[in-house]
Amino acid sequence: MTSYYDIDAILTDAQKVPCTFEISVPNLGYLTGNVGEDMKKGTKVELPLWLAEMLAVSQPAGAGSLATLDLPTALSQRVMNALKADPKTVDLRAQAQHFYNIGARMLELFEEEDMVEILTDTFKQRAAEIADQAHNSRSALGEGAEFTKGLDETERQLFRAAHDGSSATKRWFETANRT
Structure with a gap:
């Protein structure tokens, strides 16, 4: 078990991993540098592991996961x-x-x-x-x-x-x- 303050765990979570958005998300375009725009379905981005993991496991009502996580x-x-x-x-x-x-x-x-x-x-x-x-x-x-x-x-x-x-x-x- 790692400590909350474990610098290696923090740096691992900051490692960028590829993910693909499965649904369009309003006003999330800033993740790709498009401020004020929507994140379109099928957009591939590299995000920190902690964020990509949260998007992959979250399931808004009536939809599948927000994004799929790739190796x-x-x-x-x-x-x-x-x-x-x-x-x-x-x-x-x-x-x-x-x-x-x-x-x-x-x-x-x-x-x-x-x-x-x-x-x-x-x-x-x-x-x-x-x-x-x-x-x-x-x-x-x-x-x-x-x-x-x-x-x-x-x-x-x-x-x-x-x-x-x-x-x-x-x-x-x-x-x-x-x-």
Whole structure:
């Protein structure tokens, strides 16, 4: 469970996702830059996840949902295929800064069994590489910065935790050997 003040959750909710309006909505054209106009049925826009989700689940009287929510490009079939082929080569940060968080949020809204498997396998394979890099002495000398460029925020936190844990263990062994 995340905290109300969790900055990663806030930034994930701010991630823009594509949606399509299913009905015309009066005076909502400002979302597309058309102030004072109606939002026409079939209009495709990118909105923050929190707003797109609210529009997708709200059902005004006598109508279906206001909009349908689509998967963001970070979770497109092209990206999923690349992750299936070799998860270690995909720059997740270029897809979305909070890639795994946006994936988890989308999986709350969509039933995509294949995506669950792909994201789980991706995290497992990349976590092993992250741990290896974090325990490497060159990473401790600051050379890990290049490696972390392609990591999303979850992976960066894992890298820092593994690196800090490894450093703390080394310091403990050094002090234990002196006594």
